[in-house]
Amino acid sequence: MRNIVPILLTGFFSVMALAVVGMSGYWVTYEEAPPQPIDFPHYKHAGNLGLECTTCHTYVEKSKIAGVPAMSVCMECHENAAIAGPEIEKLKKYWADKEPIPWVRIHELPRHAYFSHKRHIKANIDCENCHGDMTVVRTVKQMRSFQMGFCISCHRQNNASDDCATCHK
Amino acid sequence: MENLQDLIVAPSAQTVIVAKYVITIISLLFVPYISVLFGSTLFSLGFSARGRMENIPMFTRFSQDIAETFIPNFLGLLTLTVLPLLTIGVSFSEILYGADIQIVQFFAVCVILCSGAILLALLYRRSFQNADQNPMVHYLLGLATLGALTITVFAFVSSVTVVNFPEKWPRIQSIIPLTYDWNMLWRFMSFLTAALAMTGASILFFFLRWLGGKEGVEGEYRDYVRKFGGGVALGFAIVQTLFMVLYLATIPMVAKSHAVFYIAIAALLILLIITIMLNSVLRDGAVKLGTPVFALFMLFFLVVLVGENAARESSLIYQTYALEDLHIQKMAEIDAIRAERGGGGQASIEIGQELYNNKCSACHMFDQRVVGPPYRDVLPKYAGEQEKLTEFILNPVKVDASYPAMPSQGLKPHEAESAAMYLLQQYEETNK
Numbered sequence: 167m168r169n170i171v172p173i174l175l176t177g178f179f180s181v182m183a184l185a186v187v188g189m190s191g192y193w194v195t196y197e198e199a200p201p202q203p204i205d206f207p208h209y210k211h212a213g214n215l216g217l218e219c220t221t222c223h224t225y226v227e228k229s230k231i232a233g234v235p236a237m238s239v240c241m242e243c244h245e246n247a248a249i250a251g252p253e254i255e256k257l258k259k260y261w262a263d264k265e266p267i268p269w270v271r272i273h274e275l276p277r278h279a280y281f282s283h284k285r286h287i288k289a290n291i292d293c294e295n296c297h298g299d300m301t302v303v304r305t306v307k308q309m310r311s312f313q314m315g316f317c318i319s320c321h322r323q324n325n326a327s328d329d330c331a332t333c334h335k
Numbered sequence: 336m337e338n339l340q341d342l343i344v345a346p347s348a349q350t351v352i353v354a355k356y357v358i359t360i361i362s363l364l365f366v367p368y369i370s371v372l373f374g375s376t377l378f379s380l381g382f383s384a385r386g387r388m389e390n391i392p393m394f395t396r397f398s399q400d401i402a403e404t405f406i407p408n409f410l411g412l413l414t415l416t417v418l419p420l421l422t423i424g425v426s427f428s429e430i431l432y433g434a435d436i437q438i439v440q441f442f443a444v445c446v447i448l449c450s451g452a453i454l455l456a457l458l459y460r461r462s463f464q465n466a467d468q469n470p471m472v473h474y475l476l477g478l479a480t481l482g483a484l485t486i487t488v489f490a491f492v493s494s495v496t497v498v499n500f501p502e503k504w505p506r507i508q509s510i511i512p513l514t515y516d517w518n519m520l521w522r523f524m525s526f527l528t529a530a531l532a533m534t535g536a537s538i539l540f541f542f543l544r545w546l547g548g549k550e551g552v553e554g555e556y557r558d559y560v561r562k563f564g565g566g567v568a569l570g571f572a573i574v575q576t577l578f579m580v581l582y583l584a585t586i587p588m589v590a591k592s593h594a595v596f597y598i599a600i601a602a603l604l605i606l607l608i609i610t611i612m613l614n615s616v617l618r619d620g621a622v623k624l625g626t627p628v629f630a631l632f633m634l635f636f637l638v639v640l641v642g643e644n645a646a647r648e649s650s651l652i653y654q655t656y657a658l659e660d661l662h663i664q665k666m667a668e669i670d671a672i673r674a675e676r677g678g679g680g681q682a683s684i685e686i687g688q689e690l691y692n693n694k695c696s697a698c699h700m701f702d703q704r705v706v707g708p709p710y711r712d713v714l715p716k717y718a719g720e721q722e723k724l725t726e727f728i729l730n731p732v733k734v735d736a737s738y739p740a741m742p743s744q745g746l747k748p749h750e751a752e753s754a755a756m757y758l759l760q761q762y763e764e765t766n767k
Contacts, residue, residue: 179607190596
C-alpha cells in the first residue's frame with residue numbers, strides 16, 4: 167500500500183508526457199517541413215552559389231503565382247555541372263522518364279484570399295519577408311502563419327491598402 | 336514613454352548572443368525569487384489572518400517567520416527584483432532592436448510596477464510590529480503587496496510571451512501587451528502555481544535545512560512547517576504540470592521546434608522526481624530531502640528558461656536575419672569609412688583568387704565547359720579591357736543562347752574588379 171502514491175504520480179506524469187509527445191507528433195505531421203521527393207538544398211543554390219530567387223522561380227515577377235521551376239531549368243546546369251549524387255540521380259530519372267517531380271506544396275492560401283506575387287515583387291517586398299532566409303534553409307517549411315493579421319500588419323507598415331476588397335475580391 | 340526606445344543602442348552580432356545568455360541567467364535569479372516573494376506574501380497574510388481570528392499563536396508566528404525569511408531589506412529586494420528586471424528588459428530591447436514592438440515600454444511598466452510592489456512588501460514586513468494594534472493596516476498592506484505583485488507578474492509574463500507572437504506586435508496598443516490571450520493566460524497560471532510550489536519548497540529548505548535549520552523551529556511547529564511546505568509544494572507542482580501542458584498546446588506555430596518539446600519532457604521528468612521526493616517528506620518525514628527538492632526546483636526553472644529561449648530562437652528567426660543585415664550594413668559603413676581613409680576596399684589579385692575559388696569555379700573553368708563557357712573562349716574579347724569585364728561581372732547579361740544566363744553574384748565593386756584582375760592575369764599567364 168505504501169508505494170501507491172509514487173505509482174500514481176508516475177502514471178500522472180506519464181500521461182502528461184504522452185500529451186507532450188502527442189503535440190510534438192501533431193507538429194511534426196502537420197506543421198513541420200514535410201519530406202519532398204527530392205531533398206533540394208536551397209542553401210546550396212541561394213546561399214553557396216549566390217543565385218537570385220528569380221534565376222529559377224522565373225514566373226514570380228510576371229505572374230500571380232510563383233510556380234515551381236520547370237525541370238529544364240534544373241537540367242540547364244545539372245546536365246553539365248554537379249551531375250553526381252543521389253538526389254541529382256533522382257532528378258535525372260524524372261527527366262529521363264518525362265515525369266513531373268511530385269513536390270509537396272507548402273504554401274497554400276485560402277481560396278477567398280487573393281494574392282499576387284508579381285505585385286509584391288513590384289513593391290520591392292523581399293522574398294525573405296514571407297519565405298524566410300533561403301540561403302540557410304535546406305528543406306522549405308512555412309515560416310509565417312499567413313493569417314489575416316500577418317497580411318494586415320505588413321500592409322499597414324508599408325502603407326499598402328488595407329481595404330477588404332484588396333484581398334477579398 | 337515612447338522616447339525610451341531611442342535610448343537603445345544598435346547591437347552588434349556578439350551583443351545579441353550575450354543578451355540571450357543574460358536573459359536566461361538573470362531570469363534564473365529573478366523568476367524564482369519573485370515567485371517566492373509572491374507565495375510568501377500570500378501564505379504569510381493567510382496565516383496572519385487565521386492566527387489572529389482563531390487565536391492560534393503558532394500560525395501568527397509562522398506568518399511572521401515567513402515574512403522575515405523571504406522579504407529581505409530594501410537593498411536585498413532591489414538586487415533580487417528591480418535590478419534583474421532592468422537587465423532583462425535591456426537585453427530584450429537589444430534582441431528586438433528595430434522590431435515593430437514597444438518592448439522598452441513594456442519592461443518600463445514592469446519595472447515601475449515591481450518597484451511599487453517591493454516598497455509595499457517592505458511596509459508589509461514592517462507592519463508586523465504593530466499588527467496586534469492595527470490589524471486592518473497590516474491586512475491592507477498585505478493585500479496591496481499581493482495585488483501589486485500579481486500585476487507585476489502579469490505584466491512580466493505578458494511582456495515575455497508577446498515576444499513569441501511577432502504577428503501581433505504592430506497591433507498592440509496597451510501598456511501591458513496580450514492582456515487577453517490563451518497562451519498568455521496559461522503561462523500566467525503556470526507561473527503562479529509554480530510560484531506557490533517553489534514557495535513550499537523554499538519553506539522546507541530555509542526553515543528546516545539551510546544552515547542547520549531556522550532557530551527555534553521544533554516540536555509541533557517543526558512538524559507543521561514540514562507538512563505545510565511539503566503539501567503546498569506537492570499540490571501545486573502537480574497542478575502546475577497541467578498548466579504547463581496547456582501552455583505548450585497554445586504556443587504559436589512559429590515558436591515550436593524539436594528542442595521545445597524535448598525540454599518540456601525533461602521538465603516533466605524533473606517535476607516527477609520532485610513530487611516523489613515530496614511524498615517521502617510528507618509520509619516518512621524525510622526532511623533531509625528538502626535540500627534536493629529545492630535544488631531540483633531551481634533546475635526545473637533553468638530547464639524551463641532554456642526552453643523559452645529555444646522558443647524565442649524559432650519565433651524570432653526573422654528578427655535574427657534583420658539584425659544580421661543590420662550588422663552587415665554597419666560593417667559596410669565601417670569599410671566605406673576605411674576605404675575613404677585609404678585602407679581596405681581596394682581591389683587585389685588575392686581577393687580575386689579567393690572569389691574565383693569560392694564562386695566563379697562553381698560554373699567556370701579555363702579550358703573546359705562546365706555550367707558556363709570556358710574562360711579561354713570568352714576572355715579574349717576582354718584582353719586589356721579590365722573595366723569592361725568588371726562591368727559584366729557586376730551586371731551579367733545572357734550572351735550565348737547555348738548557356739544559361741549567368742546570375743548576378745552580388746559582389747561589391749572592388750570585389751568584381753579583383754575577380755576581373757585575377758582572371759585576366761591568369762589568362763595572360765597561360766597564353767605566354
